[in-house]
Amino acid sequence: MSYTLSDVLDKVLAAIQDTLYYIADAIATNASTIATVVVVGSLAFVMARYGSRIFRGILGWVRGIF
Numbered sequence: 001m002s003y004t005l006s007d008v009l010d011k012v013l014a015a016i017q018d019t020l021y022y023i024a025d026a027i028a029t030n031a032s033t034i035a036t037v038v039v040v041g042s043l044a045f046v047m048a049r050y051g052s053r054i055f056r057g058i059l060g061w062v063r064g065i066f
Contacts, residue, residue, distance in 0.1 A: 027034065
């Protein structure tokens with residue numbers, strides 16, 4: 001059997017659609033885990049970037065009380 005360009009392009013399009021479907025399904029199935037990783041990662045980034053300034057100010061304030 002001889003394949004035409006139309007057959008090949010249809011198969012390529014079907015493969016792309018299947019791949020996108022499975023990626024979207026995996027994201028939807030693991031949405032809560034992905035959201036948790038994003039939130040915890042962003043909090044860790046903020047604490048690493050600005051945490052020393054925040055804690056230095058709080059510790060200075062606590063030392064001033066005592």
